[in-house]
Amino acid sequence: MTPPATSRPATQDDGPAGAEQSPAEAALENAAATVVNTRRARHQRIADLLGKHQVRSQSALAELLAGEGFTVTQATLSRDLDELGAMRIRDKDGALIYALRSEGGDGAPRPATDSGELETRLRRLLGELLVTAEASANLVVLRTPPGAAQFLASALDHADRHGVTAGVMGTIAGDDTVLVICRDPQGGPELARRLSAAAS
Numbered sequence: 001m002t003p004p005a006t007s008r009p010a011t012q013d014d015g016p017a018g019a020e021q022s023p024a025e026a027a028l029e030n031a032a033a034t035v036v037n038t039r040r041a042r043h044q045r046i047a048d049l050l051g052k053h054q055v056r057s058q059s060a061l062a063e064l065l066a067g068e069g070f071t072v073t074q075a076t077l078s079r080d081l082d083e084l085g086a087m088r089i090r091d092k093d094g095a096l097i098y099a100l101r102s103e104g105g106d107g108a109p110r111p112a113t114d115s116g117e118l119e120t121r122l123r124r125l126l127g128e129l130l131v132t133a134e135a136s137a138n139l140v141v142l143r144t145p146p147g148a149a150q151f152l153a154s155a156l157d158h159a160d161r162h163g164v165t166a167g168v169m170g171t172i173a174g175d176d177t178v179l180v181i182c183r184d185p186q187g188g189p190e191l192a193r194r195l196s197a198a199a200s
Helices: 023-030 039-052 058-067 074-084 115-129 149-158 188-199
Strands: 087-090 096-101 132-136 139-143 168-173 177-182
Touching: 039 058, 039 074, 039 096, 039 149, 058 074, 115 149, 115 188, 132 188, 139 188, 149 168, 149 177, 177 188
Parallel strands: none
Antiparallel strands: 087 096, 132 139, 139 177, 168 177
């Protein structure tokens, strides 16, 4: 059985064209995907947001989630953070932010990774792992050494969507092949060029 999906249709209450929108409203309006509004999907999105943004309050997190199509009450958000094991730590400037425990290693909480660091990491991994990049329509097939595809796909999935990976909808990885899907129906060739250039 398919879980229920929600999306936000335009209504007359949206106000006149050109009216100012909050960042959450603008992000939701530009979202091309239908949001699967399940507890698991919400938890994954919270983890992704905490990994990319320095979130100082539950209200800030609720606004980020609203921008992704998730409407949550404060009680639900508080429960979600508790279930995920989120904790408040100090960032490099001393402000309290939400963080999740690291996977592997010592499990210490990790603050959000700066998008510039993610882009630098992706460029480094592309330089080390990308063997070829071929495109067709909205698909790009990346070849890597054996066993490296999932590592590269994870870096692509976590990279800032405004840099090298602009327009990427998602990835699927095997052993030595990554399939990258673009939002633009004809965006594959341009993305293949950007990824190849970033690897150089």
